[in-house]
Amino acid sequence: MGKDGHAFIGLHAERLLSEPVFALAAASVHFGQSARAVRALSKVTLQIHPGERVALVGANGCGKSTLLRLLHGLLSPTAGQVHCAPSQRQAMLFQKPHLMRLSVQANIALGLWLRGTVWGKAKAQALEALARVGLAELAQRSARQLSGGQQQRVAMARAWALNPHVLLLDEPTASLDPHAKREVEALIEEFANGPEAMTLIFASHNLGQVKRLASRVIYLEHGRVLADLPVQDFFSGPLLQQQYPAAHLFVKGELV
Secondary structure, eight states: OOHHHHHHHHHHHHHHHSOOSEEEEEEEEEESOGGGOEEEEEEEEEEEOTTOEEEEEOSTTSSHHHHHHHHTTSSOOSEEEEEOOTTOOEEEEOSSOOOOSSBHHHHHHHHHHHTTOOHHHHHHHHHHHHHHTTOGGGTTSBGGGSOHHHHHHHHHHHHHHTOOSEEEEESTTTTSOHHHHHHHHHHHHHHHTSTTOOEEEEEOSOHHHHHHHOSEEEEEETTEEEEEEEHHHHHSSSHHHHHOHHHHHHHHTOOO
């Protein structure tokens, strides 16, 4: 094995030995009353470590979005435990960005201001973030007048401005045209490869995107984790077919 291979193994081992950014122990999320409760997640146990790129895949309703919201603190577990470091900075992007009726710059600056940054400095940092995603010239445009791809790039700038340790994304390119998808995906790749090794957790139906961006794939079905594999093992080799037949059928496009 060459030098680069040893370096990769060393980095992987270092990540696994580090404190996880998230640790779930038999975490469940139910919606509704007990007799008619919908089990969105059921007894999910997993750990995610710094620098990992984790893709959540599965059919609609399998629990991907619920898991992301649970990790981001938007939902509380009905049972089990979810742990993350108290000082951990994280941001989440949704399939359709939530932008207010303000300028593009103000949409970004407001998030910084709410975190305690003085307004003048927040506006300056917002411009820097917009330049990072190639939208500085649209700073004074109304955010809701932008195209879908531009709005998602504004959302990426807003997340980057917060300097998060963890970035969670829920189908961030699903509603975009092919050109806008490539732009947003390139930004995700750039952020994940930054100097601080941001942890990336994203839900996607685009298996090509999963191959390009993920280092690890978690397959969910009916709120349960049925497969959790390195990306190369998820898409190639006999392991998936032999040990995780449901996930194998999903990859082939033959849902049960």
